[in-house]
Amino acid sequence: MFGLDPSRVGQLRRALNRLAQPERQWVSFAFLTKDEVACLTKLAERQPFRSARPEISYKSNRVFQDFDICFPAPRIDAFDQFAHCLEAGLFQAGQMMTPSPFSTDFRFDDFAIQRYSAGSRGIGVHRDGSRYQHIVVIATLAGQSRLFATPSRDGGQGRVIDDRPGRIVLLSAPAFAGRTGEAARPLHGVDHVHGGRLSLGLRVECPKK
Numbered sequence: 001m002f003g004l005d006p007s008r009v010g011q012l013r014r015a016l017n018r019l020a021q022p023e024r025q026w027v028s029f030a031f032l033t034k035d036e037v038a039c040l041t042k043l044a045e046r047q048p049f050r051s052a053r054p055e056i057s058y059k060s061n062r063v064f065q066d067f068d069i070c071f072p073a074p075r076i077d078a079f080d081q082f083a084h085c086l087e088a089g090l091f092q093a094g095q096m097m098t099p100s101p102f103s104t105d106f107r108f109d110d111f112a113i114q115r116y117s118a119g120s121r122g123i124g125v126h127r128d129g130s131r132y133q134h135i136v137v138i139a140t141l142a143g144q145s146r147l148f149a150t151p152s153r154d155g156g157q158g159r160v161i162d163d164r165p166g167r168i169v170l171l172s173a174p175a176f177a178g179r180t181g182e183a184a185r186p187l188h189g190v191d192h193v194h195g196g197r198l199s200l201g202l203r204v205e206c207p208k209k
Contacts, residue, residue: 001033001035001036001039001078001081002036002078002081002082002084002085003085004085004088004089004092008031008085008089009089009092009093009096010093011029011030011031012086012089012090012092012093013093013094013096013097014029015027015029015093015170016090016093016094016097016101016170017097019101019135019170019172019176019177020097020101020176020177024172025149025171025172025184025185025186026149026161026169026170026171026172026186026188027169027170028161028162028163028167028168028169028170029167029168030166030167031166031167031168032139032165032166032167032168033166034166036078036082037141037165037166039078040078040079040082040139040141040200041141041142041198043076043077043078043079044070044073044113044115044141044198044200045198047070047073047074047113048070049068049069049070049113049115050068050069050070051068051069052065052066052067052068052069052114053065054066056126058126058127061126061153062124063123063124063125063126064121064123064124065123065124066116066120066121066122066123067114067115067116067117067120067122067123067197068114068115068116068117069112069113069114069115070112070113070115071111071112071113072110072111072112073111073112073113073200074111075108075111079111079200082139082200083107083108083111083202086108086137086168086202087105087106087107087108090102090135091105091106101176101177101178102134102135102175102176103175106133106134106204107204108137108202108203108204109203109204109205110132110201110202110203110204110205111200111201111202111203112200112201112203113198113199113200113201114197114198114199114201115196115197115198116143116145116190116193116196116197116198117193117196118193118194118195118196119193119194120193120196120197121191121193122145122146122189122190122191122192122193122197123189123190124189125150125152125153125154125155125187125188125189126187126188126189127182127185127186127187127188128171128173128185128203130174130185131205131206132173132174132203132204132205132206133173133174133175133176133204133205133206134173134175134176134204135170135171135172135173135176135204136170136171136172136173136201136202136203137168137169137170137171137200137201137202137203138163138168138169138171138199138200138201139163139167139168139169139199139200139202140163140164140165140167140197140198140199141165141198141199141200142165142196142197142198143193143195143196143197143198144193144194144195144196144197145190145191145192145193145194145195145196145197146160146190146191146192146193147160147161147163147169147188147189147190148160148161148188148189148190148191149161149186149187149188150187150188150189151187152187153187155189158189161188163199171185171186171188172184172185172186173185173203173204174206
């Protein structure tokens with residue numbers, strides 16, 4: 001499982017080509033097999049969780065959080081295989097583009113598992129922290145909910161992101177395709193958690209200066 005063959009590299013290259021377009025901040029596409037989703041789900045369910053802080057603040061913005069979290073999640077077994085597949089595949093796919101959207105290779109060193117119960121409020125509209133760079137990966141493993149992107153903090157004009165199990169979502173982050181500032185980080189959130197939700201988040205943390 002989690003092999004990196006030319007077909008998968010091609011999937012990642014096409015996704016990166018779309019994401020590198022100036023108006024795009026996220027892409028979603030089928031990537032994981034049913035066996036891979038089952039393997040990741042089984043490992044995720046064995047990890048210890050705690051309740052997330054009910055609310056976090058960023059400058060003048062407050063974001064509600066209604067889920068359990070495993071953070072930092074251990075990069076072991078299937079998690080490590082999945083992360084390595086993406087690291088190598090994304091960088092290889094990027095090198096096929098001119099210019100590459102990645103200025104250097106990278107490692108997913110920030111790994112989280114989020115578990116939402118049925119009926120959860122989800123998580124409010126937010127941007128991933130500015131300390132994360134290159135790209136953010138979200139992989140939903142189970143449940144029924146709505147991941148959405150929006151141009152405004154009030155959630156208006158939200159666009160649904162198809163993150164059904166088996167698909168992965170790539171979100172733009174600072175340094176991707178030379179992007180900087182808030183324009184590099186899409187506003188997004190989760191709501192309509194009807195059947196619960198179990199998801200993985202992989203991020204690259206910028207080294208502290």
